[in-house]
Amino acid sequence: MKQKITLKIIAKEFDVSISTVSKALKNSNEISEEVREKIKAYADYYNYKPNSLALQLRAQKTSVIGVIIPEIVHHFFSTVIDGIEEHANKRGYNVMVCLSNESFEKEVSNISVLTNGSVDGVIVSIARETQKKEDYSHFEMLLKDDFPLVLFDRIVDSLKCDKVIIDDIGGGFKAANHLLEIGSKRIALLTTEDYVTVGALRKVGYRKAMLNAGLEVDEDYVFKINDTENLYAQIEKIFHLEKVPDAILAVNEIYAAIAMKLAIEKGYKIPEDIAVLGFTSGLISKFTSPPLTAITQHGYLMGQQAAELLINRIEHTGPKEFQKEVISTGIKIRKSTYIGG
Amino acid sequence: MKQKITLKIIAKEFDVSISTVSKALKNSNEISEEVREKIKAYADYYNYKPNSLALQLRAQKTSVIGVIIPEIVHHFFSTVIDGIEEHANKRGYNVMVCLSNESFEKEVSNISVLTNGSVDGVIVSIARETQKKEDYSHFEMLLKDDFPLVLFDRIVDSLKCDKVIIDDIGGGFKAANHLLEIGSKRIALLTTEDYVTVGALRKVGYRKAMLNAGLEVDEDYVFKINDTENLYAQIEKIFHLEKVPDAILAVNEIYAAIAMKLAIEKGYKIPEDIAVLGFTSGLISKFTSPPLTAITQHGYLMGQQAAELLINRIEHTGPKEFQKEVISTGIKIRKSTYIGG
DNA sequence: TTGATCAACTACAACGTTTTCGTGTTAATA
DNA sequence: TATTAACACGAAAACGTTGTAGTTGATCAA
Numbered sequence: 071m072k073q074k075i076t077l078k079i080i081a082k083e084f085d086v087s088i089s090t091v092s093k094a095l096k097n098s099n100e101i102s103e104e105v106r107e108k109i110k111a112y113a114d115y116y117n118y119k120p121n122s123l124a125l126q127l128r129a130q131k132t133s134v135i136g137v138i139i140p141e142i143v144h145h146f147f148s149t150v151i152d153g154i155e156e157h158a159n160k161r162g163y164n165v166m167v168c169l170s171n172e173s174f175e176k177e178v179s180n181i182s183v184l185t186n187g188s189v190d191g192v193i194v195s196i197a198r199e200t201q202k203k204e205d206y207s208h209f210e211m212l213l214k215d216d217f218p219l220v221l222f223d224r225i226v227d228s229l230k231c232d233k234v235i236i237d238d239i240g241g242g243f244k245a246a247n248h249l250l251e252i253g254s255k256r257i258a259l260l261t262t263e264d265y266v267t268v269g270a271l272r273k274v275g276y277r278k279a280m281l282n283a284g285l286e287v288d289e290d291y292v293f294k295i296n297d298t299e300n301l302y303a304q305i306e307k308i309f310h311l312e313k314v315p316d317a318i319l320a321v322n323e324i325y326a327a328i329a330m331k332l333a334i335e336k337g338y339k340i341p342e343d344i345a346v347l348g349f350t351s352g353l354i355s356k357f358t359s360p361p362l363t364a365i366t367q368h369g370y371l372m373g374q375q376a377a378e379l380l381i382n383r384i385e386h387t388g389p390k391e392f393q394k395e396v397i398s399t400g401i402k403i404r405k406s407t408y409i410g411g
Numbered sequence: 412m413k414q415k416i417t418l419k420i421i422a423k424e425f426d427v428s429i430s431t432v433s434k435a436l437k438n439s440n441e442i443s444e445e446v447r448e449k450i451k452a453y454a455d456y457y458n459y460k461p462n463s464l465a466l467q468l469r470a471q472k473t474s475v476i477g478v479i480i481p482e483i484v485h486h487f488f489s490t491v492i493d494g495i496e497e498h499a500n501k502r503g504y505n506v507m508v509c510l511s512n513e514s515f516e517k518e519v520s521n522i523s524v525l526t527n528g529s530v531d532g533v534i535v536s537i538a539r540e541t542q543k544k545e546d547y548s549h550f551e552m553l554l555k556d557d558f559p560l561v562l563f564d565r566i567v568d569s570l571k572c573d574k575v576i577i578d579d580i581g582g583g584f585k586a587a588n589h590l591l592e593i594g595s596k597r598i599a600l601l602t603t604e605d606y607v608t609v610g611a612l613r614k615v616g617y618r619k620a621m622l623n624a625g626l627e628v629d630e631d632y633v634f635k636i637n638d639t640e641n642l643y644a645q646i647e648k649i650f651h652l653e654k655v656p657d658a659i660l661a662v663n664e665i666y667a668a669i670a671m672k673l674a675i676e677k678g679y680k681i682p683e684d685i686a687v688l689g690f691t692s693g694l695i696s697k698f699t700s701p702p703l704t705a706i707t708q709h710g711y712l713m714g715q716q717a718a719e720l721l722i723n724r725i726e727h728t729g730p731k732e733f734q735k736e737v738i739s740t741g742i743k744i745r746k747s748t749y750i751g752g
Numbered sequence: 753t754t755g756a757t758c759a760a761c762t763a764c765a766a767c768g769t770t771t772t773c774g775t776g777t778t779a780a781t782a
Numbered sequence: 783t784a785t786t787a788a789c790a791c792g793a794a795a796a797c798g799t800t801g802t803a804g805t806t807g808a809t810c811a812a
Contacts, residue, residue: 072556074528076768087792092770102790117552121528123473124768127464127797134507134529143493148484155483155510164524166475167508169496183505187415187462187798188475211458215413327698334700354698357668359675417798428762433800443760465798468767528768 075116080109134164135380136184136192140172140224145352146369147195150222153373154193161381163190174199178208191218191380196226202265218383222376224267232379234372234395238268241365241399242275245319245347248363250283252407254317254345258291258308260325269294272321272349291315295325305329309336317345317407323354326362330406345407349399360405372397416457425450475505476721477525477533481513481565486693487710488536491563494714495534502722504531515540519549532559532721537567543606559724563717565608573720575713575736579609582706582740583616586660586688589704591624593748595658595686599632599649601666610635613662613690632656636666646670650677658686658748664695667703671747686748690740701746713738 073079077091084091086105094101094109095118101109126132135158139147155165166189170177177197184192192212200206201224209229212219222234249257259276262269277287290311295304305328308318318333320326326348330340338344340360347363348355355362375395382388414420418432425432427446435442435450436459442450467473476499480488496506507530511518518538525533533553541547542565550570553560563575590598600617603610618628631652636645646669649659659674661667667689671681679685681701688704689696696703716736723729 071558074556077770078768088769089771089793090791093791096770100790105790117556119523119527120770121468121768123464123468123528124797125770127462127468127767127799128769130797132464141493142483142496143486143489145484145486148489151508152482152484152510155508164529165508167492167496167506169493182460186460187464188505215415215458217412324694331698331700353665353693353695357672357695357699359672359700418800419798429798430762430764430800431760434761437800441760446760461800462798465767466800468769468797469799471767 074121075113075118076121080113080118083112084109132188132190133162134166134189135377135384136166136168136180136189138168138170138177138180138184138192138194140170140195140197142167142169145350146223146367149369150195150373150376153370153375154377155373156370157374157377158381161377163377163381170197170200172198174203174205181208181212185212185217190384191220193220193222193376193380195222196224198266201226201267218380220376220380220383222372230392232376232383232393232395234376234379234397236268236367236372237396237398238271239275239278241349241367242272242277242319242321243279244275244399244401245272245349245365246276246279247282248401248403248407249317249319249345249347250279250285252317252341252345252409254315255285256288256291256313256315257317257319258293258311258315260293260295260305260308260318260320260329262321263294263296269321276319301325301328302332306332309333314338315344318347320346320348323348323351323362323364326364326406327354327358330358330362341405341407341409345409347407350402355402355404358406363404363407364402366400366402368397368400415462416454416459417462421450421454421457421459424453473529473531474503475507475530476718476725477507477509477521477530479509479511479518479521479525479533479535481511481536481538483508483510486691487564487708490710491536491714491717494711494716495718496714497711498715498718499722502718504718504722511538511541513539515544515546522549522553526553526558531725532561534561534563534717534721536563537565539607542567542608559721561717561721561724563713571733573717573724573734573736575717575720575738577609577708577713578737578739579612580616580619582690582708583613583618583660583662584620585616585740585742586613586690586706587617587620588623589742589744589748590658590660590686590688591620591626593658593682593686593750595656596626597629597632597654597656598658598660599634599652599656601634601636601646601649601659601661601670603662604635604637610662617660642666642669643673647673650674655679656685659688661687661689664689664692664703664705667705667747668695668699671699671703682746682748682750686750688748691743696743696745699747704745704748705743707741707743709738709741 077088080091081088091109094106095113137154142148158165168180174197177200206226213230219231225233225235261273264270280287318329320329326346330346333344340346350364350366355364379393418429421432422429431442432450435447436454478495483489499506509521518541547567554571561573566574566576602614605611621628659670661670667687671687674685681687691705691707696705720734
């Protein structure tokens with residue numbers, strides 16, 4: 071790459087001092103109109119732009135926020151990033167994205183790289199492996215120095231920082247309730263393993279709705295899916311139950327789509343024999359047949375909120391106490407649970 | 412945030428010079444073991460990390476690469492980012508993501524922000540609006556200064572830089588050929604408007620396959636979809652043709668899914684009456700019923716290649732002439748075109 | 753005793769910018 | 783004529799780091 075043009079180079083060109091050039095470009099009236107104009111013309115011609123590293127170093131501020139997410143090829147996370155980017159941009163910040171790939175080690179290293187001065191704050195959704203390990207010392211280190219940190223979606227309560235979460239309990243409740251309302255009696259739950267908080271919380275909501283309706287939760291109807299093994303084989307077990315359920319509540323889109331596919335293959339009618347409901351994380355629900363009813367998560371909003379909390383923290387606008395924002399879910403009713411009309 | 416610890420602070424603590432601290436932390440044997448150890452212990456205790464801005468300013472290198480994409484909530488683009496991130500990371504770079512949201516103005520501003528010294532190079536997929544406008548001056552400015560730039564997917568031939576593209580002509584050809592092989596005679600093409608190069612190129616491949624098979628391309632069977640208007644209404648026109656096609660080739664997943672859905676609603680059997688084929692950009696194809704045959708695009712590979720070209724350019728490894736890498740497509744045959752067996 | 757060698761440090765420039773505090777010249781005022 | 787004010791510019795520090803080029807004081811050989 072060609073040598074970038076700097077104040078020094080311009081200064082030498084006109085045989086003036088660096089200060090003069092700096093001031094001229096800032097239209098300071100300390101500099102005579104004549105000098106000002108010729109410097110500006112020259113700078114313009116050579117497309118001078120102040121070096122941002124120098125500015126950042128001087129200002130002790132990068133106007134960049136770091137984001138660490140488990141994966142990016144994922145509808146929910148990319149939607150959140152979109153929201154973060156939108157808000158960040160509006161407030162003059164750029165976004166640096168790092169992926170943990172669900173790995174503890176990579177998360178730690180990302181944190182370390184980002185917090186050496188290259189960003190003003192970070193937004194994180196914690197990696198699976200970290201949640202499993204329950205080792206949050208890398209975050210604690212940051213918080214000890216009051217480094218601006220916002221957790222979203224996959225959070226941990228013990229960390230004293232701002233947080234944004236989806237109302238997963240409410241979502242689970244809403245989902246189960248909808249199934250109960252359309253007359254389902256035996257609702258199978260397709261959830262994740264316990265350490266995945268999202269799945270666990272949705273189960274709490276499911277249980278709440280069941281108890282609320284005077285029904286017991288039969289643990290035989292709860293399937294904890296291991297994401298690293300064959301999903302079809304695990305989900306197929308639903309149909310081995312003595313009494314096959316009349317509804318399936320899946321905590322994500324993929325589980326729901328697979329369950330529905332298997333049900334159809336086995337000759338069940340959707341939704342007449344079995345109603346199926348998932349949580350959206352992409353476009354799948356819309357295009358299955360029948361289309362899937364789904365709890366919708368407002369990722370974009372979540373991203374905006376997270377960015378807002380972070381930037382408020384960085385700029386010391388907003389309240390001093392740590393916030394915990396809860397984003398409520400919606401429900402998009404489609405044919406997979408819609409009987410009648 | 413608390414004051415970050417610097418060499419200066421440590422130097423003051425032990426009443427030595429900044430250089431001494433710097434050298435001690437680098438284990439230089441210019442410094443006595445005694446001093447070295449106490450400084451290292453102190454730095455370690457207070458979790459000293461060299462300020463990366465200072466390092467970058469000094470080294471005139473950020474080890475960050477900028478990426479500008481039209482949108483991020485998009486399976487293909489997020490996959491590419493994944494690939495970029497992987498390769499970049501392997502070579503010690505971080506990734507800064509900016510979104511153009513298909514807007515010319517935002518693309519220009521992103522370029523401007525990124526190239527003021529905050530990244531060592533950029534990878535770009537050009538915004539729709541820019542393609543429509545055909546104004547590439549912001550890229551030309553960069554190239555004039557030999558700024559490292561790699562274009563991917565949505566490229567423009569006149570710009571002298573490294574490029575990575577999907578073999579869209581080959582993909583279109585492969586797609587049409589597959590349909591011809593299973594016996595389709597009247598293949599409708601669902602494509603984009605002409606200025607979207609991806610759609611245009613796939614059409615070229617489609618045409619090539621048709622001519623190759625001795626068939627003429629009937630423009631009545633070519634539907635140019637406008638993404639900003641109602642997709643269902645536009646796609647539905649296929650079924651108004653005098654002779655309804657026996658196959659539909661859609662240049663993306665959504666068009667294919669919608670076309671298939673409409674066909675089924677109208678009572679056509681898939682694939683017996685109409686075979687449907689798309690280009691994947693997500694998980695939809697896998698979960699429709701029947702699942703959609705699709706041309707697969709290796710976005711991850713594309714990202715890796717783009718990152719490799721860029722970093723080679725930055726580090727002056729690799730050839731001096733600009734490269735144009737072509738990523739070939741695959742085909743995933745599923746039930747929507749699979750007759751027999 | 754002189755000079756050299758060596759260990760263990762320090763000073764300083766450089767990266768590019770902004771900004772405060774000079775400083776010299778000219779013109780106006782008392 | 784002496785003082786002051788306005789004007790137009792420059793010097794230098796600061797942000798945090800690294801590396802080269804000194805600078806001490808001590809030890810040692812001749």
